Amino acid sequence: MTARGEICGFGNELASEDPRCPGxxxxxxxxxxxxxxxxxxxxxxxxxxxxxRPTNKRSWLYRxxxxxxxxxxxxxxxxDLTENWNEVEPDPNQLRWLPFxxxxxTEKKVDFVxxxxxxxxxxxxxxxxxIGIHVYTCNTSMVDSxxxxxxxxxxxxxxxxxxxxTTEFGKMMVEPNEICVIQQGMRFSVDVFGETRGYILExxxxxxxxxxxxxxxxxxLANPRDFLCPVAWYEDRxxxxxxxxxxxxxxxxxxxQQDFSPFNVVAWHGNYTPYKYNLKNFMVINCVAFxxxxxxxxxxxxxKSTRPxxxxxDFVIFPPRWGVADHTFRPPYYHRNCMSEFxxxxxxxxxxxxxxxxxxxxxxxxxxxxxxxxxxCFEKNSTAELSPERVAEGTMAFMFESSFSMAVTKWxxxxxxxxxxxYYQCWEPLRSHFNPNWxxxxx
Numbered sequence: 001m002t003a004r005g006e007i008c009g010f011g012n013e014l015a016s017e018d019p020r021c022p023g024x025x026x027x028x029x030x031x032x033x034x035x036x037x038x039x040x041x042x043x044x045x046x047x048x049x050x051x052x053r054p055t056n057k058r059s060w061l062y063r064x065x066x067x068x069x070x071x072x073x074x075x076x077x078x079x080d081l082t083e084n085w086n087e088v089e090p091d092p093n094q095l096r097w098l099p100f101x102x103x104x105x106t107e108k109k110v111d112f113v114x115x116x117x118x119x120x121x122x123x124x125x126x127x128x129x130x131i132g133i134h135v136y137t138c139n140t141s142m143v144d145s146x147x148x149x150x151x152x153x154x155x156x157x158x159x160x161x162x163x164x165x166t167t168e169f170g171k172m173m174v175e176p177n178e179i180c181v182i183q184q185g186m187r188f189s190v191d192v193f194g195e196t197r198g199y200i201l202e203x204x205x206x207x208x209x210x211x212x213x214x215x216x217x218x219x220x221l222a223n224p225r226d227f228l229c230p231v232a233w234y235e236d237r238x239x240x241x242x243x244x245x246x247x248x249x250x251x252x253x254x255x256x257q258q259d260f261s262p263f264n265v266v267a268w269h270g271n272y273t274p275y276k277y278n279l280k281n282f283m284v285i286n287c288v289a290f291x292x293x294x295x296x297x298x299x300x301x302x303x304k305s306t307r308p309x310x311x312x313x314d315f316v317i318f319p320p321r322w323g324v325a326d327h328t329f330r331p332p333y334y335h336r337n338c339m340s341e342f343x344x345x346x347x348x349x350x351x352x353x354x355x356x357x358x359x360x361x362x363x364x365x366x367x368x369x370x371x372x373x374x375x376x377c378f379e380k381n382s383t384a385e386l387s388p389e390r391v392a393e394g395t396m397a398f399m400f401e402s403s404f405s406m407a408v409t410k411w412x413x414x415x416x417x418x419x420x421x422x423y424y425q426c427w428e429p430l431r432s433h434f435n436p437n438w439x440x441x442x443x
Contacts, residue, residue, distance in 0.1 A: 006172075006228035010210060010275070016170065016232040017062075017267035024267040030060050039266055040066045044168075046183055046207060046272040057183075057207065059270025061168060064236055065260050067187070073247060073254040080117040080415070083125060083132065083251030085407035088414070092369055095408065096423040099360030100416060102160070102195040105139040112138050112163075112190035113147050113246055113253075116200070119412040120342065120364060122404035125151035125251050128205030131313050131402050133342050135362075136198050141191040145244040146262055151251065152204040154182045155301065155315055157398060159346050159360050161196030165189070167274045168265045170230030176346055177396055179315070180276040181208055181301070187245065187262045188274070197360050199344045201400045206312050208301040216285060222300045226281040229273045237261040279396060284321040290328050295399065305403060316399040318350070323391040330391070331381050334372030340406045341365045341399055348395025356426060357397075361418070367405045375429035 007014050017024045024039065026032045031041045039062040046057030100117070103110045115138035123130010136156075146166075156163075162175040167188040174180045176198075182188050184207075213220060242257045282300060287293050295316055303312040323330050343350075343363045350357045355376075357363060365371040373381070413419060 010224035010227040015269035018232045057272040059272040061265045062267040064264035070256045070258040073256045076253040076255040078253045080411045082118045087410045096363040096420040097418045102137045109140040110138045111142045120406040120408045122406045130204045132202040134200040142189045146187045146189040148187045148247045150249040155201040158198040164191040170233040178278045203303040206303040211299045211302045227275045234266045287325045314401045318397040324388045331373045340402045343399045346396040350397045374426035
């Protein structure tokens, strides 16, 4: 446990009980005839019962009232949250968005759920195979309501404003340059403290895990001990006016009413929990001789597909680091990829495009769409003196990379009105340097 009270470790078998109720975890069994303090035992399964132990995910929650007590779900407005990947024609162009607008609290109160907007995605929640990429822009806290994603996991990347996430497992404060993962089926509510913005990677049918390290060895990249889970916290609160549970199910939103807070879990144990991670703890591995290591070397978390080495989605960061490669064009190379690359910027300036790509904005380079450094970056770095230098100091860019060919939504292409239609022009000044009379140096 950390000094701030969180439990550390990735995917560990953990246990926590609210200190107000010592001994609330049953001893020696999961489901006693009578639980301590008169609590109900409820299991939350994140995998099939018969999954192998390394991938078997479940937690036991000991709660004041079980989650089954609620009125029927009814259809709710989805707003700009969608799984309709065919509402506009495909667009294979390089796409870039200016910072997504945050609604002013003086004009309209918008909470986390109302502020969800789907930018792009692919696949199908019903068949449990696919992803969605969303942004959230909000200015007010959720009041007497919570959200539950029955379709998949949310990896949340705050960009502006810290968020306080209350879950059935306890509370997490998540700040920009941190991430959190709320796994499938976990109920949570979001408090904000002003105008707030961030990105979400949603995956269906798989959970995030740490990438294999191969010849790197036992240590490096995101170390398991740096992932933090909340500690048990409960409220025994009746809500006579009604508490709303919002459920994302098969790509649609539904809502039900109950008369109590769902955050009534006094104790829990298991290996299926929400968690957070501070990106400054990432142990960067980089080239120390020449050329580039591929960006997969910066993978924080991966959601694997059934094909070895191919991800449903990877979460990749480009953190501050040293650049020391000799005889090398150090910025990212020009590239056409069999994967889709969605990038966002938490803070600072991205090294390959110091102008135009702004914090709170995004870009999408779809499958086999060419991309790479802009003309200014190429000219500058083709003639730069190659001394050791700090790269991306004060910056944090990230990438959601996926094997899916993602479709952009109508909101992403049109409604948001943030698509930078001049993006292609950053490559227009590229010119030929070809010299048919070139000879290798004799030195």
